[in-house]
Amino acid sequence: MQGFNDLLLSKKTCVKEIIFSGDKTAIDHIFHLESPNIHNQITEFGEKIFFTGWIIGKKQSVKFIRFCTSEKIIEETKVERSRPDVTLNYPDFPNTEMSGFLESLKMDELSNNGEIILEAIFDDGTIVKLAIIKYEKYLSKGGLLSIANNIGNNWIENPYYEKAEKSLHGFWDESTCFKKLFNQLDLTHVLELACGHGRHGENLRGKAQKLTMMDINTSNIEFCTERFKNEKNFEVIKNNGINFQPISDNSVRSIFCYDAMVHFDHRCVLSYLQDTKRILVPGGLALYHHSNYPNNNFKHYGQNPHARNYMTKELFAEYATGSGLIIKEQIVINWGDEKDLDCITLVGT
Ligand SMILES: C[S@@+](CC[C@H](N)C(=O)[O-])C[C@H]1O[C@@H](n2cnc3c(N)ncnc32)[C@H](O)[C@@H]1O
Numbered sequence: 001m002q003g004f005n006d007l008l009l010s011k012k013t014c015v016k017e018i019i020f021s022g023d024k025t026a027i028d029h030i031f032h033l034e035s036p037n038i039h040n041q042i043t044e045f046g047e048k049i050f051f052t053g054w055i056i057g058k059k060q061s062v063k064f065i066r067f068c069t070s071e072k073i074i075e076e077t078k079v080e081r082s083r084p085d086v087t088l089n090y091p092d093f094p095n096t097e098m099s100g101f102l103e104s105l106k107m108d109e110l111s112n113n114g115e116i117i118l119e120a121i122f123d124d125g126t127i128v129k130l131a132i133i134k135y136e137k138y139l140s141k142g143g144l145l146s147i148a149n150n151i152g153n154n155w156i157e158n159p160y161y162e163k164a165e166k167s168l169h170g171f172w173d174e175s176t177c178f179k180k181l182f183n184q185l186d187l188t189h190v191l192e193l194a195c196g197h198g199r200h201g202e203n204l205r206g207k208a209q210k211l212t213m214m215d216i217n218t219s220n221i222e223f224c225t226e227r228f229k230n231e232k233n234f235e236v237i238k239n240n241g242i243n244f245q246p247i248s249d250n251s252v253r254s255i256f257c258y259d260a261m262v263h264f265d266h267r268c269v270l271s272y273l274q275d276t277k278r279i280l281v282p283g284g285l286a287l288y289h290h291s292n293y294p295n296n297n298f299k300h301y302g303q304n305p306h307a308r309n310y311m312t313k314e315l316f317a318e319y320a321t322g323s324g325l326i327i328k329e330q331i332v333i334n335w336g337d338e339k340d341l342d343c344i345t346l347v348g349t
Helices: 006-011 084-089 141-153 160-164 176-181 216-226 266-279 313-322
Strands: 013-022 027-034 048-057 062-068 073-078 101-106 113-122 127-136 190-193 211-215 233-240 253-256 279-289 326-335 338-348
Touching: 013 027, 013 279, 027 113, 027 127, 048 062, 062 101, 073 101, 127 253, 176 279, 176 326, 176 338, 211 216, 216 233, 253 266, 266 279, 266 313, 313 326, 313 338
Parallel strands: 190 211, 190 253, 211 233, 253 279
Antiparallel strands: 013 127, 027 048, 048 101, 062 073, 062 113, 113 127, 279 338, 326 338
16 A cells, blocks of 8 residues: 555645544435545646535435635535436435536645535535545645744744753663663764754763754854854754755764654654755664654644644654665653653664
């Protein structure tokens, strides 16, 4: 079966889930959706998503199928297409001859991740919810950059940095799983992704032969440049939020990222994993602290526990192996009071 990762990598938009409402309370009906299907690729016909199917009302007929989001009506289409097959299969039902519908919606008019709600409007005006179609759009590089920037903007001049400076033991105490995995990294040239104010870099003074610190936010770059101005072997670089440019291919021995990727959009995580493969030397390792929050609920990530974005241990492994990396170890961990909320994964080339 084609995985979700393949769909992302092959640059296709896909339908992730279709939930049929089973709402037969208002008026009895039979509804059949032929397209789209789960994991449907949508891009073939000019970035449109096609809806086809049929609907019959047992007591009165259905006039329209309505397509909407939770905020607005997108389109209403007449149920008026000839469906002799339905008449053949449901001879005892009325109004079967013209029970078909066909509609196409342009993907660029829909939001990046979202859902389309299908409703039936009956002759007497009664509205019955039929299905919710959850889709995820393939993102162009520009789309991915703007998602990364939106999240990055939440971390400019944030009170987090001062507070976090005092709570390092969870990462650096010898007994932690973070430290045990970190001990496997070769510190000849190590890169820290999303360094913030550099509290982890502090632990690498005198230990890393070369440390490259990266972050999406200029204010963090300025802070770390000042903080480590006397460390000749430390460099601080602002990146674009989706990859390690301008780092050269095969040039870094290890990468780590703590308490940051947990907030990233999963497609940015995929993009970083693809670039991890590019910059690591053969035999290099990357240690990533990421989310294991499985609910892709289309809410703003800030509303999830500890602002975790959607990601799972399994999806991360799928993205990593799909990017040509080898999974060395994965450890699911609690965060605060939330059981199994996070995961740390060590990958290698
Ligand atoms: C919660 S802070 C953690 C900072 C640091 N890792 C620490 O543990 O102190 C999240 C960091 O991720 C950075 N960030 C957010 N999105 C990013 C992205 N897409 N790429 C690189 N850095 C990002 C923010 O600027 C911020 O420094």
